[in-house]
Amino acid sequence: MQLTDAISVVKGIGEKTEKGLNKLGIYTVQDMLEHYPRAYDIYGRLMNINEIEEGEMAVFVGYMYMNIETKKVRHLTIASCRVKDATGSIGLTWFNMPYIKNTLKSGSYYIFRGKASRKNGMLVIEQPKILSKEEYYNKKDVLQPIYPLTNGVTNNLLSKTVKAIIEEIDLTGDFLPSTIRKENDLVEYRFAVKQIHFPKDKEEMLRARKRIVFNEFFLFTLALTYMKEEKSKKIRKNPYDRGSISDALIEGLPYELTNAQKRAWNEIMKDMCDGVIMNRLVQGDVGSGKTVLAALALAMNAENGYQGTLMVPTEVLAKQHFESLSKLYEPFDISCLLLTGSMTAKEKRLAYEKIKNKEVSVVIGTHALIQEKVEYADLGLVITDEQHRFGVKQREILSTKSENPHVLVMSATPIPRTLAIILYGDLDISVVDELPANRLPIKNCVVNTDYHSTAYRFIENQIQEGRQAYIICPMVEESESMEAENVIEYTQKVREALPPFIRTEYLHGKMKPKEKNEIMEQFAKNEIQVLVSTTVIEVGVNVPNATVMMIENAERFGLAQLHQLRGRVGRGDHQSYCILVSGSRSKETKKRLEILNTSNDGFYIAGEDLKLRGPGDLFGIRQSGDMEFKLGDIYNDAKVLKAANEAAKNMSISEIQKLCSKNERLKHQLEGYIGTTL
Numbered sequence: 056m057q058l059t060d061a062i063s064v065v066k067g068i069g070e071k072t073e074k075g076l077n078k079l080g081i082y083t084v085q086d087m088l089e090h091y092p093r094a095y096d097i098y099g100r101l102m103n104i105n106e107i108e109e110g111e112m113a114v115f116v117g118y119m120y121m122n123i124e125t126k127k128v129r130h131l132t133i134a135s136c137r138v139k140d141a142t143g144s145i146g147l148t149w150f151n152m153p154y155i156k157n158t159l160k161s162g163s164y165y166i167f168r169g170k171a172s173r174k175n176g177m178l179v180i181e182q183p184k185i186l187s188k189e190e191y192y193n194k195k196d197v198l199q200p201i202y203p204l205t206n207g208v209t210n211n212l213l214s215k216t217v218k219a220i221i222e223e224i225d226l227t228g229d230f231l232p233s234t235i236r237k238e239n240d241l242v243e244y245r246f247a248v249k250q251i252h253f254p255k256d257k258e259e260m261l262r263a264r265k266r267i268v269f270n271e272f273f274l275f276t277l278a279l280t281y282m283k284e285e286k287s288k289k290i291r292k293n294p295y296d297r298g299s300i301s302d303a304l305i306e307g308l309p310y311e312l313t314n315a316q317k318r319a320w321n322e323i324m325k326d327m328c329d330g331v332i333m334n335r336l337v338q339g340d341v342g343s344g345k346t347v348l349a350a351l352a353l354a355m356n357a358e359n360g361y362q363g364t365l366m367v368p369t370e371v372l373a374k375q376h377f378e379s380l381s382k383l384y385e386p387f388d389i390s391c392l393l394l395t396g397s398m399t400a401k402e403k404r405l406a407y408e409k410i411k412n413k414e415v416s417v418v419i420g421t422h423a424l425i426q427e428k429v430e431y432a433d434l435g436l437v438i439t440d441e442q443h444r445f446g447v448k449q450r451e452i453l454s455t456k457s458e459n460p461h462v463l464v465m466s467a468t469p470i471p472r473t474l475a476i477i478l479y480g481d482l483d484i485s486v487v488d489e490l491p492a493n494r495l496p497i498k499n500c501v502v503n504t505d506y507h508s509t510a511y512r513f514i515e516n517q518i519q520e521g522r523q524a525y526i527i528c529p530m531v532e533e534s535e536s537m538e539a540e541n542v543i544e545y546t547q548k549v550r551e552a553l554p555p556f557i558r559t560e561y562l563h564g565k566m567k568p569k570e571k572n573e574i575m576e577q578f579a580k581n582e583i584q585v586l587v588s589t590t591v592i593e594v595g596v597n598v599p600n601a602t603v604m605m606i607e608n609a610e611r612f613g614l615a616q617l618h619q620l621r622g623r624v625g626r627g628d629h630q631s632y633c634i635l636v637s638g639s640r641s642k643e644t645k646k647r648l649e650i651l652n653t654s655n656d657g658f659y660i661a662g663e664d665l666k667l668r669g670p671g672d673l674f675g676i677r678q679s680g681d682m683e684f685k686l687g688d689i690y691n692d693a694k695v696l697k698a699a700n701e702a703a704k705n706m707s708i709s710e711i712q713k714l715c716s717k718n719e720r721l722k723h724q725l726e727g728y729i730g731t732t733l
């Protein structure tokens with residue numbers, strides 16, 4: 056069995072299962088091995104009842120001191136009782152399991168396991184499992200992998216498939232030189248793959264994890280080194296003429312550029328006018344005004360007779376940018392074109408022709424589309440808006456669409472400078488670390504779930520004053536397909552809580568781009584006042600009239616992501632508010648959210664976030680599912696990132712090639728990264 060084999064080579068994987076696996080992005084044996092557990096389940100030690108905390112899994116021995124009562128509510132049969140130990144008592148509830156009444160006997164002890172939640176102010180455990188003594192003691196310390204799932208693919212199936220692969224595949228031949236392994240205290244790759252899926256204990260799992268994360272970062276750095284070298288071969292380009300349009304644009308803005316914007320613009324301009332090829336990252340906090348910098352650069356590029364593109368991660372954003380740039384360019388002879396996936400085939404064909412015939416100077420679209428079969432005419436500048444991604448490949452593909460375009464990458468992720476230098480090692484960095492002067496700082500509060508009705512009243516008042524609100528829906532862990540259902544259900548609740556003149560709509564990742572666009576357009580026009588959304592909204596949306604951002608389950612997000620979400624408000628002259636609703640009362644959560652509560656500065660927050668995370672905090676929160684790395688998290692694993700970078704960055708191209716020639720697997724992975732053959 057080879058890593059590149061189709062997943063169907065594994066015994067027992069039929070056509071139907073294969074399709075299910077494909078939905079999870081698993082096509083090959085390697086994909087399966089890299090489908091890492093998102094968490095591990097462990098029973099752990101038996102707790103006292105008074106130690107049980109809301110939102111946490113608990114396993115404990117409870118004494119049944121009363122009979123189970125059952126009642127019917129609509130089509131639900133609810134069975135409930137209370138159990139106790141020497142330290143306290145707790146309620147248990149089962150839905151549609153009437154037989155439980157005959158399974159558990161009053162006057163006996165049982166081991167229960169489940170997640171505690173708060174109902175009417177009291178802690179209860181819903182659907183607790185009942186474990187036999189053997190079951191508990193046999194598995195007490197075993198880490199059982201929990202995989203990301205989709206419809207028709209069970210945890211058991213994934214776990215069995217991985218096991219079958221590990222038994223058969225030959226993973227010997229580690230590409231990491233043993234000196235690097237020793238220096239960084241890393242286990243062998245073969246061992247790591249096995250232990251990450253089926254760890255003996257937590258310690259082994261952490262060692263396995265460290266190795267795999269190191270691999271990811273190491274490969275990433277090798278790819279950067281390679282690309283940097285490629286870029287350095289083509290450094291000269293005809294210098295641009297400064298022209299007059301960008302100055303006229305700045306003159307015509309309804310505001311003055313901030314000093315940080317001016318500084319960044321000067322750096323961009325200098326690159327383009329000096330005859331070098333620009334490879335620059337503009338890193339700026341949310342709402343710091345990066346779009347205008349892109350607009351200026353594209354205008355100068357057009358004035359010099361070149362075509363330029365702006366690639367963004369979502370259609371909603373593409374449309375938003377298209378509209379604002381078209382308006383900005385109205386007095387000048389600069390034509391814009393929008394290219395998105397929801398356009399009809401005919402519209403797309405027409406767009407392709409216009410681009411090819413150079414009838415347009417600025418093309419704005421999503422990543423996916425611009426990568427397709429578009430042929431540019433004199434592409435001089437490529438701007439990508441990366442948000443959370445550190446996608447080496449994305450920015451590379453576009454720059455191969457023409458000889459030597461200038462490349463500008465915009466990122467709203469205020470990662471600490473030390474990490475930015477590593478992650479964007481192939482780029483020069485401009486930082487926009489100042490917000491426009493008209494902004495009032497956002498007022499924040501962290502509350503628990505009892506606060507809902509007050510929050511809804513607050514939102515209602517803001518809407519009475521003409522403003523709008525976002526609500527980020529509570530999260531569902533189980534699967535993506537449940538996400539949609541969950542948003543719809545929650546929206547209904549919000550509608551019931553608010554008066555009928557307020558229009559509340561929802562947005563989720565499973566909606567068609569066209570539907571999303573429509574909702575966003577209506578929200579931008581204030582035809583919708585409350586937008587309930589999953590995190591799809593976090594990316595770049597600009598509706599300055601929205602003043603409230605309420606985030607449910609705030610405890611489950613990374614601070615940087617929360618900061619991004621909060622950045623959707625406070626973008627205009629009105630006072631804005633961020634309400635963080637936390638379902639957890641743990642001290643740890645409080646401390647984390649407090650950072651956000653007291654600061655609106657993204658760079659500060661990112662730095663504090665980094666400090667707070669210890670090596671134990673590994674699977675709880677990822678900043679985003681959209682990262683380049685499957686397991687590594689630049690925040691949690693900052694130390695490993697630095698070490699891997701240190702180990703890889705000084706390798707010369709010939710050393711990398713030598714390493715690749717000795718190891719087919721490394722070569723294959725690296726080629727995958729940079730999209731060319733080595």
Ligand SMILES: Nc1ncnc2c1ncn2[C@@H]1O[C@H](COP(=O)(O)OP(=O)(O)OP(=O)(O)O)[C@@H](O)[C@H]1O
Pocket residue numbers: 310311312313316339340341342343344345346347466467491492493594595596597599622626
């Ligand atoms: N110097 C400025 N003074 C006042 N307003 C500004 C200034 N620069 C930009 N703006 C306005 O601020 C808002 C946010 O700008 P923009 O959308 O470019 O932010 P951004 O940096 O892209 O943020 P995000 O990363 O959150 O998308 C826009 O409405 C824009 O017109």
